[in-house]
Amino acid sequence: MTRTISLLLGTTVALSAATAAQAQELNLYSSRHYETDERLYSDFTDLTGITINRIEGNADELIARMGAEGANSPADVFLTVDTSRLQRAADMGVLQPLENALLEERIPANLRDDDGMWFGFSQRARIIFYDTERVANPPQTYLELADPAYEGMICIRSSTNTYNQTLLAAMIENHGEEAAREWAAGIVANMARDPQGGDTDQLRGLVSGECDISVSNTYYMARAIRRDVEALSAEDRATIGWVFPDQGGNGAHVNLSGGGIAAHAPNMEAAVAFMEYLASEQAQEYFSAGNDEYPVVEGVAIAPSAMELGEFEADDVSLAAVAANLPLAQQIFNDVGWE
Ligand SMILES: [Fe+2]
Numbered sequence: 001m002t003r004t005i006s007l008l009l010g011t012t013v014a015l016s017a018a019t020a021a022q023a024q025e026l027n028l029y030s031s032r033h034y035e036t037d038e039r040l041y042s043d044f045t046d047l048t049g050i051t052i053n054r055i056e057g058n059a060d061e062l063i064a065r066m067g068a069e070g071a072n073s074p075a076d077v078f079l080t081v082d083t084s085r086l087q088r089a090a091d092m093g094v095l096q097p098l099e100n101a102l103l104e105e106r107i108p109a110n111l112r113d114d115d116g117m118w119f120g121f122s123q124r125a126r127i128i129f130y131d132t133e134r135v136a137n138p139p140q141t142y143l144e145l146a147d148p149a150y151e152g153m154i155c156i157r158s159s160t161n162t163y164n165q166t167l168l169a170a171m172i173e174n175h176g177e178e179a180a181r182e183w184a185a186g187i188v189a190n191m192a193r194d195p196q197g198g199d200t201d202q203l204r205g206l207v208s209g210e211c212d213i214s215v216s217n218t219y220y221m222a223r224a225i226r227r228d229v230e231a232l233s234a235e236d237r238a239t240i241g242w243v244f245p246d247q248g249g250n251g252a253h254v255n256l257s258g259g260g261i262a263a264h265a266p267n268m269e270a271a272v273a274f275m276e277y278l279a280s281e282q283a284q285e286y287f288s289a290g291n292d293e294y295p296v297v298e299g300v301a302i303a304p305s306a307m308e309l310g311e312f313e314a315d316d317v318s319l320a321a322v323a324a325n326l327p328l329a330q331q332i333f334n335d336v337g338w339e
Pocket residue numbers: 199217
């Protein structure tokens with residue numbers, strides 16, 4: 001008798017906990033790991049009363065985990081950086097489409113998937129940096145980076161890097177396969193060294209003199225402007241100049257950090273509320289202030305560090321269309337021997 005009661009009680013407690021969880025929890029699978037994100041999440045909880053359970057990890061591991069968990073996955077929202085990873089998650093079937101008037105109104109169409117599988121929440125431009133003392137005429141376009149005039153001068157990271165994969169995929173979209181292939185081969189011919197390190201290391205290569213020209217995402221430079229970054233002090237950076245490529249043409253290539261609703265989200269209402277929150281004025285400001293990126297929503301304040309790099313025209317090519325070229329981009333990298 002006693003046993004039955006306690007079992008029943010246990011059941012009741014478990015059920016009500018599950019019901020409460022339904023309304024008040026959000027399971028976030030995230031490969032973002034930036035310092036301001038804490039605030040981003042706690043503000044959402046303050047605003048909505050919804051607690052966020054964060055499962056963090058490498059994007060590909062999280063995608064594999066969601067796939068393996070299948071219909072039982074507790075994942076509600078998947079957040080990551082780079083369009084290539086957002087698209088990979090969509091291709092692997094771990095996201096579901098979301099039709100949402102607010103997101104569609106606030107986020108420009110070229111910065112989200114046509115079917116609502118993923119949405120960009122912040123942007124970063126991939127641009128040209130150079131040493132102003134050694135380079136009198138820096139390249140003004142991505143195509144010019146492959147000009148033989150810059151032989152042995154360029155530092156850029158490996159083709160395993162998703163930022164480069166998306167850049168080449170955009171070159172294919174804007175200039176066609178043959179031109180993109182020639183371009184990639186030209187970059188390999190112009191490399192100052194075998195690809196190594198991250199984006200910050202390409203900037204450090206300018207300081208050390210190993211590189212004359214480098215390619216890096218804007219926020220790495222903006223971060224160095226905002227706070228101390230080893231070997232990129234104000235003095236170190238004194239001779240670093242930059243070019244937003246293709247101004248007057250296609251515009252500078254931008255990439256995204258963003259997210260989508262998990263295919264089997266158990267807390268759908270909370271998931272949608274969180275996605276809408278990420279497009280809010282408040283969250284959009286944090287993306288910029290915290291990680292020196294550009295908001296996706298027009299009119300939201302850009303962080304002073306990012307502003308120091310100056311205004312520019314961004315390429316408004318559809319990143320979903322660009323993402324469709326990713327397999328071909330990988331093949332071209334292999335063909336031209338871009339390590
Ligand atoms: Fe990065």
